[in-house]
Amino acid sequence: MSVLARRDRALTPDETEALLRDRLGDGIVGATLAHRTFxxxxxxxxxxxxxxRCRDEDLxxxxxxxxxxxxxxxDDGFDVVTVLYSTSTGNRLCLRTRCEGGREAPVCPSVTxxxxxxxxxERETWDMYGIEFPGHPGLEPRxxxxxxxxxWPLRKDFHLTSRVVKPWPGVKEPAELDxxxxxxxxxxxxxxxPGPYALDEAMAKQALERRRAAEEALAAAAGNAAAxxxxxxPAADAPTSEPxxxx
Amino acid sequence: MSDLDxxxxxxxxxxxxxxxxxxxxxxxxxxxADMSLSIGPAHxxxxxxxxxxxxxxxxxxVRARPVIGYMHRxxxxxxxxxDYRQIMALxxxxxxxxxxxxxxGVALAVEQMLEMEVPERAQWIRMLMAExxxxxxxxxxxxxxxxxxxxxxxxxxxxREREDIQHLLEAATGGRLHFTYNQVGGVKIDLxxxxxxxxxxxxxxxxxxxxxxFDLVHGNExxxxxxxxxxxxxxxxxxxxxxxxxxxxxxxxxEDARVTEPYLQYDKVEVEVPVGxxxxxxxxxxxxxxxxxxxxxxxxQIHGHIGAGPVNQKLPKMVKAPEGWTYVxxxxxxxxLGYWLESDGGRTPWRLKMRTPSFSNVQAIPYLVEGQLLADxxxxxxxxxxxxxxxxx
Numbered sequence: 063m064s065v066l067a068r069r070d071r072a073l074t075p076d077e078t079e080a081l082l083r084d085r086l087g088d089g090i091v092g093a094t095l096a097h098r099t100f101x102x103x104x105x106x107x108x109x110x111x112x113x114x115r116c117r118d119e120d121l122x123x124x125x126x127x128x129x130x131x132x133x134x135x136x137d138d139g140f141d142v143v144t145v146l147y148s149t150s151t152g153n154r155l156c157l158r159t160r161c162e163g164g165r166e167a168p169v170c171p172s173v174t175x176x177x178x179x180x181x182x183x184e185r186e187t188w189d190m191y192g193i194e195f196p197g198h199p200g201l202e203p204r205x206x207x208x209x210x211x212x213x214w215p216l217r218k219d220f221h222l223t224s225r226v227v228k229p230w231p232g233v234k235e236p237a238e239l240d241x242x243x244x245x246x247x248x249x250x251x252x253x254x255x256p257g258p259y260a261l262d263e264a265m266a267k268q269a270l271e272r273r274r275a276a277e278e279a280l281a282a283a284a285g286n287a288a289a290x291x292x293x294x295x296p297a298a299d300a301p302t303s304e305p306x307x308x309x
Numbered sequence: 310m311s312d313l314d315x316x317x318x319x320x321x322x323x324x325x326x327x328x329x330x331x332x333x334x335x336x337x338x339x340x341x342a343d344m345s346l347s348i349g350p351a352h353x354x355x356x357x358x359x360x361x362x363x364x365x366x367x368x369x370x371v372r373a374r375p376v377i378g379y380m381h382r383x384x385x386x387x388x389x390x391x392d393y394r395q396i397m398a399l400x401x402x403x404x405x406x407x408x409x410x411x412x413x414g415v416a417l418a419v420e421q422m423l424e425m426e427v428p429e430r431a432q433w434i435r436m437l438m439a440e441x442x443x444x445x446x447x448x449x450x451x452x453x454x455x456x457x458x459x460x461x462x463x464x465x466x467x468x469r470e471r472e473d474i475q476h477l478l479e480a481a482t483g484g485r486l487h488f489t490y491n492q493v494g495g496v497k498i499d500l501x502x503x504x505x506x507x508x509x510x511x512x513x514x515x516x517x518x519x520x521x522x523f524d525l526v527h528g529n530e531x532x533x534x535x536x537x538x539x540x541x542x543x544x545x546x547x548x549x550x551x552x553x554x555x556x557x558x559x560x561x562x563x564e565d566a567r568v569t570e571p572y573l574q575y576d577k578v579e580v581e582v583p584v585g586x587x588x589x590x591x592x593x594x595x596x597x598x599x600x601x602x603x604x605x606x607x608x609x610q611i612h613g614h615i616g617a618g619p620v621n622q623k624l625p626k627m628v629k630a631p632e633g634w635t636y637v638x639x640x641x642x643x644x645x646l647g648y649w650l651e652s653d654g655g656r657t658p659w660r661l662k663m664r665t666p667s668f669s670n671v672q673a674i675p676y677l678v679e680g681q682l683l684a685d686x687x688x689x690x691x692x693x694x695x696x697x698x699x700x701x702x
Contacts, residue, residue, distance in 0.1 A: 065563040097422050097635035127551040129664035149564045179551035182672050206378040
């Protein structure tokens with residue numbers, strides 16, 4: 063057995079689908095080929111059989127078990143995906159099934175009898191999504207999370223603790239507001255600049271001058287605007303992103 | 310019969326100078342009770358917090374049960390709450406010895422979904438960095454594996470070389486472990502002046518020093534004695550478990566994503582894929598050594614291809630992958646790293662599955678150590694080459 067010995071005899075996605083449809087009939091629900099990834103959608107009843115066929119059919123020869131994992135499918139429940147690869151033809155095939163049992167009790171048949179590598183992958187999927195795999199030698203104890211962990215962390219309804227929005231307990235800038243909630247207006251004074259250095263003093267003076275000039279210009283502009291009745295434009299490029307908690 | 314009675318019965322009745330008349334009690338095989346032996350979670354042979362429980366029958370291992378998850382940090386969940394730029398800084402952490410290679414997979418997956426063309430110079434730079442990263446990773450394992458088997462010297466040699474390469478990568482990326490040098494559409498900044506010259510110099514240095522490593526290992530009787538025919542892995546078991554990388558190549562199968570599914574510009578260079586014959590610990594280590602030589606050869610070829618041009622491209626403020634999913638695998642130093650990126654069109658992924666090589670490779674350990682002596686378990690554990698962060702994610 064050597065690598066890619068049969069690359070020129072590799073089946074195209076269409077041929078793969080036709081072959082498996084011929085073998086499994088209604089077990090194959092559909093197929094998608096997007097972003098250079100070929101996925102066959104399989105009915106749960108045909109889940110184990112399709113893996114056995116993929117491994118044993120001489121034309122497919124999917125010998126390398128790449129991975130198995132769950133995907134949250136929203137209100138429809140959960141999907142289980144396996145990725146298989148053939149070291150002789152160089153083909154990759156993704157198989158996807160929708161678990162039975164909805165969000166309450168998702169169940170997917172185990173493929174551990176076909177591929178040894180499914181053992182830990184299914185344990186991980188159970189640990190992360192709570193999907194049961196009948197036929198698996200033992201999903202417990204939890205493989206990645208701690209043994210007494212409660213909940214299924216990768217489900218979308220399991221919230222990431224650090225992202226639960228928590229109001230900031232104080233003001234963002236110190237001394238922005240006084241005790242009654244009024245904005246404190248402070249003018250930069252020469253003595254406010256930190257340090258006894260002349261440079262600091264000069265910079266504070268300049269800042270004060272700039273600010274005064276800006277205020278005067280603003281007042282003049284406001285007078286003009288009131289005359290020609292021009293409303294305030296929308297704030298330019300308001301930030302739309304959510305607050306980033308622990309980034 | 311009490312212990313005292315037994316001892317008296319065994320020790321009595323010999324004249325002085327005749328020695329003891331020892332009578333073996335019981336007949337047939339010596340019966341030993343099964344013992345459970347726990348190694349780890351903090352043990353030098355496990356490179357991190359990894360625990361393995363052996364069921365022993367005397368010196369022989371009946372069954373082994375790896376206990377993982379001590380370093381689970383929930384990267385897959387965290388990735389669902391970060392945009393693609395932030396994910397780069399997240400994914401180079403799970404396998405801390407191959408930071409660059411980890412980032413590369415995510416960048417390729419997003420680019421594949423966006424059908425984005427990456428500038429050629431950026432692709433060559435990525436290859437160059439990925440190969441140096443591979444050399445760095447393998448040098449680490451050469452040092453640590455020999456150390457586990459009692460040889461201290463290779464560690465010193467390996468770190469001398471590692472330091473030079475670290476300096477090189479640091480010059481371009483600013484990082485030693487977590488490079489965060491990739492971005493969607495290319496790399497962050499161009500290489501600094503003189504980088505390629507230094508890289509060429511290091512190729513020469515490595516070529517000159519590689520024979521030392523081969524001598525240290527191949528000519529070492531103790532090393533051979535502890536690894537040859539220890540923990541052989543048949544190819545069909547390896548593929549069924551999903552073992553990849555040096556451990557799979559040691560079984561004789563030349564499966565390497567750089568050759569069988571070329572990404573970046575790997576189809577324009579010759580990549581030699583070393584293979585072993587028996588799939589034992591010695592072969593795994595030998596393949597690791599020869600992979601360094603192969604990587605050095607690839608780096609040498611890259612120097613001849615790398616041309617002028619842009620290294621990244623202007624991106625929208627927020628990169629959003631279109632709806633759908635994709636699967637990208639790259640040849641990481643320790644095996645094949647796969648990313649399943651599923652997007653609902655938003656700015657964060659809907660699902661980012663990390664198929665890490667260490668997770669699958671470690672799954673082969675129970676098979677490998679079954680029936681072996683406990684002393685060999687250490688040489689088998691080390692020869693599978695895993696990083697605990699890469700198992701637990």
